[in-house]
Amino acid sequence: MFKRFLAVLIARNYEFFRDRAALAWNLIFPILLVVGFAFIFSGDRKALYKIGVLTDIIETSNNHKVMTLKHIEFVSYDEKSFAMNKLRQHKIDLLVDFEQKTYWVNQSSSSGYITEKLLLASSPNYQRKAIEGKEIRYLDWVVPGILGMNMMFSCLFGVGYVIVRYRKNSVLKRLHATPLRPIEFLTAQVCSRLLIVMSLSSGIFIGCNLIFDFYILGSLIDLFIIALLGTVSLISLGLLIAARSESEEFTGGMLNVASWPMMMLSGVWFSLEGSPEFIQTLSQLIPLTHMLEAARSIMLDGASLWQVKSHIIALLIMTGVFLISGSLLFRWQGQAR
Known part of the structure; x- marks a missing residue:
């Protein structure tokens, strides 16, 4: 029994170390995370x-x-x-x-x-x-970030792993034999995940609002539209990442490459005000940033959709780029062995 256990242990270790993508991710990601935090919090101590x-x-x-x-x-x-x-x-x-x-x-x-x-x-x-004025609690400020982070992980990992598993198990190979086109398949995946994420997130927000009475100045309909646009953009990004890969470990690394910088640079937990300018510029290339900034403007400042139009345009452009690129790069089958 010990020999069988040892054989499986050695084989699994060989498999991991021979997967250069997974090995590089496990080595590089912690370093990138530490360096990123060092740059973000490189300023002086916070003023009183x-x-x-x-x-x-x-x-x-x-x-x-x-x-x-x-x-x-x-x-x-x-x-x-x-x-x-x-x-x-x-x-x-x-x-x-x-x-x-x-x-x-x-x-x-x-x-x-x-x-x-x-x-x-x-x-x-x-x-x-x-x-006179009512104080905005940290809870009021951070709740869009918490829900946005949860939506991000659900969109990226809920779609990316499914596509890779379909490809690895030859489900996509069978679908390729049908008249189904990549854009049709990917659009169906977007709509399916969109329905799930929006239903759960809306229920969580409504339930928590009844308990904590969030500070909301803007329209809930406008807030829902922003969440909808942000969710579609994040799902499209997840589809793009999984468009060609058939390795679950590599895809997991790539999804982490996308999700962790978004969580750190999108203002989920803290404002990036006061951070280096290039960090703030980089954050504008992330869909989660635009979703959270637009949502907070609507909730806390009472902004309308017209007033956050720059964020809406950015989300629409990113969604189009992700979805079209994913369709063009999409591969039904894995690499031939």
């Missing part, structure tokens, strides 16, 4: 308070003592209405107009109370204006 400024920060930094304080982040805003909305939602602690010598504070913000005292200590003659 955040103050919005309605004038140019560079021009005013030398003229106001409060600008020299450490551990305070100053953010410049061109539009007053946009900055006021940030203050109302507790995304900034104070809003200051140095030219008009006026500041605005959210009376329900404890951090706003502290930053107000810091400002008045250096500039006591500033005029105070108070506003």
